[in-house]
Amino acid sequence: MKQLAYYPGCSLHGTAPELDSSFRASAAALDVELAEIPGWECCGNTAAHSADRLLAAALPVNELTKVKTDMRLDAVAVPCAACFSRFMAGAHEMQDEGMRADVERVVGRAYPGGVTVRNLVDVYYDEVGLDELTTRVTRPFVGLKVAAYYGCLLTRPPEVTLADDPEYPTHMEAIVKALGAVPVEWSYKTDCCGASLALCEQDVVIELVRKILTNAKACGAEAVVCACPLCQVNLDTRQAGIKTKDAAWQEIPILYLSQMVGRAIGVPEGKLGLKKHMVDVVGVMA
Amino acid sequence: MAAIDTALAARVSAEAGTNAYKCYQCKKCSTGCPVAGFAELHPAQIIRLVQLGDLDSVLDGDFIWLCTGCETCTTRCPQGIDIAAVMDEMRIIARQTKRVKKDAPFANILDLNLKSMKRWGRLYEVELLMLDKLTRPSSLMDDVGMGIKMFAKGKINPLPTVGDRTQMKRMLAEIEKIKGERS
Structure with missing residues (x-):
C-alpha cells in the first residue's frame, strides 16, 4: 500500500x-x-x-x-x-x-x-505504473477514440513542471491505451482553453474551446479526456455557448482521466459521477 | 508622447526574476499566444514597451488583463525570458499604482479571488460569482442558466469549505511586515 x-x-x-x-x-x-x-x-x-x-x-x-x-x-x-x-x-x-x-x-x-x-496523470503513470494498471483492467474500453488534452499547466513551463515533453506530452495517451481506448494524434493537446478567463471574457473563451474541440473531432476523437478541473468545466460548459453561435455544433463528451481509469478497473459507477457532466458522457462510458 | 521610465526594464526584471532586456523580437511568444488575436498588443510588443520604459502603453492596453497565464511564451522563448512572470509583474504594478484598467473584468475576478482566499483560507466559488455580479454589473446575466444547471447537478457547493484561517492570517500579516520593513 x-x-x-x-x-x-x-x-x-x-x-x-x-x-x-x-x-x-x-x-x-x-x-x-x-x-x-x-x-x-x-x-x-x-x-x-x-x-x-x-x-x-x-x-x-x-x-x-x-x-x-x-x-x-x-x-x-x-x-x-x-x-x-x-x-x-x-x-x-x-x-x-x-x-x-x-x-x-x-x-x-x-x-x-x-x-x-x-498531478493526476503522474499518479497513474508514475505511482501506479502502466504494467500494474494494465493488470488491473477488468472492463476495458473497446476501441473508444479519445483525444488526450493536457492544457497549459500540467507541462508548462518545463523548468518548473519537470515535464519531459512539454510541447507533445504522451503519458495520458499511454494510460488510456492501457485501458483499451485508442488515443488520437492531434494538434491542440497543449493549447490553452482560457479557463482563467471563463467568468469574464466569454467570447474569447468560447472561441478557444471551439478551436480545440474542432481539432479533436477532426482527428477522429469521440471524447476528450483531461486531467484538470478547470479545463474540464470549461470544455464541457462552453459547448452550449458554441451552439448559440453555430447551431450545427456536434457536442463531444469531456471526461476526466480518473473516470476512465475507474470505469476500466471496475470502480462502482456511483463513484464516477457520470451524470454531473453538461455534455452527456454515459454513452461513451457504457 | 508617453512618459518614458528608463529604469522600468531593470525594475521589472528584478521583481520578476528574469531578464527582459534579452528579448530580440523573434515573436515566438506572440505566435503561440492564445489571446494575441483578441488583444490590442501581443506579448513581444509588451516586452518591447518594457525595454523602452513605456509603462503607460502597457497599463492602458488590454493585453495584461487578457493574458491567461498559460506559460506558452515562457516555455518557447529562445532567450529564456520568463515572459509570463513579466506579465504577472505588470499586473502587480497596475494594482500597486492603482492603475488597473477600468473595463478589465479579469482584474475584478482576481481581486475577489484574493479576498475570498483571505476570508476563508480557500476560494469560495459561489461567493466570488455573486460578488462579481454585484461589483461588475455587465456580468449580471452571464451564465445564469448554466449556473442553475450546474447547481442542479451538484457542481456548485453553496457553502464555503474552510482552510486553516489562523495560519492564512499569520502569513498575510508577515508579508505586510516584510513589505513595510523594505519600503
Whole structure:
C-alpha cells in the first residue's frame, strides 16, 4: 500500500466533485492510500501570482511543509493542474536563497523540501505504473477514440513542471491505451482553453474551446479526456455557448482521466459521477 | 508622447526574476499566444514597451488583463525570458499604482479571488460569482442558466469549505511586515 498526501484544492470541493470521487475511488482500488492535508489552504492560483510573488510562493510551500514535517510523507497528489502548477512553482522558487528566507519567515518554519508533487496523470503513470494498471483492467474500453488534452499547466513551463515533453506530452495517451481506448494524434493537446478567463471574457473563451474541440473531432476523437478541473468545466460548459453561435455544433463528451481509469478497473459507477457532466458522457462510458 | 521610465526594464526584471532586456523580437511568444488575436498588443510588443520604459502603453492596453497565464511564451522563448512572470509583474504594478484598467473584468475576478482566499483560507466559488455580479454589473446575466444547471447537478457547493484561517492570517500579516520593513 502506497501512501500519498492529498491536496484536493478548491475546485474538487466545488465544481469538480466527480474528479474528487473518481480519483479517490480509483486510487483506493489501485492500493494508493490518500491522506488529505488537514486544514489545507488555497494554492494561490490564479490571483496570488498576479498580486504578490512572495504570497504566491508561500501558499504552496506552506502545504509542502505540512506534508513533510507534520504528515511525514514524501509525496503529495494534486489532481488539479492549476494547483499542481503552483506547488511546483513554489518548490522551484525555494532554489533562490533570498526568496527561501522570506518564505520561511512567512510560513513560520523551515522548508524541509523533499516532497514529490504528483498531478493526476503522474499518479497513474508514475505511482501506479502502466504494467500494474494494465493488470488491473477488468472492463476495458473497446476501441473508444479519445483525444488526450493536457492544457497549459500540467507541462508548462518545463523548468518548473519537470515535464519531459512539454510541447507533445504522451503519458495520458499511454494510460488510456492501457485501458483499451485508442488515443488520437492531434494538434491542440497543449493549447490553452482560457479557463482563467471563463467568468469574464466569454467570447474569447468560447472561441478557444471551439478551436480545440474542432481539432479533436477532426482527428477522429469521440471524447476528450483531461486531467484538470478547470479545463474540464470549461470544455464541457462552453459547448452550449458554441451552439448559440453555430447551431450545427456536434457536442463531444469531456471526461476526466480518473473516470476512465475507474470505469476500466471496475470502480462502482456511483463513484464516477457520470451524470454531473453538461455534455452527456454515459454513452461513451457504457 | 508617453512618459518614458528608463529604469522600468531593470525594475521589472528584478521583481520578476528574469531578464527582459534579452528579448530580440523573434515573436515566438506572440505566435503561440492564445489571446494575441483578441488583444490590442501581443506579448513581444509588451516586452518591447518594457525595454523602452513605456509603462503607460502597457497599463492602458488590454493585453495584461487578457493574458491567461498559460506559460506558452515562457516555455518557447529562445532567450529564456520568463515572459509570463513579466506579465504577472505588470499586473502587480497596475494594482500597486492603482492603475488597473477600468473595463478589465479579469482584474475584478482576481481581486475577489484574493479576498475570498483571505476570508476563508480557500476560494469560495459561489461567493466570488455573486460578488462579481454585484461589483461588475455587465456580468449580471452571464451564465445564469448554466449556473442553475450546474447547481442542479451538484457542481456548485453553496457553502464555503474552510482552510486553516489562523495560519492564512499569520502569513498575510508577515508579508505586510516584510513589505513595510523594505519600503
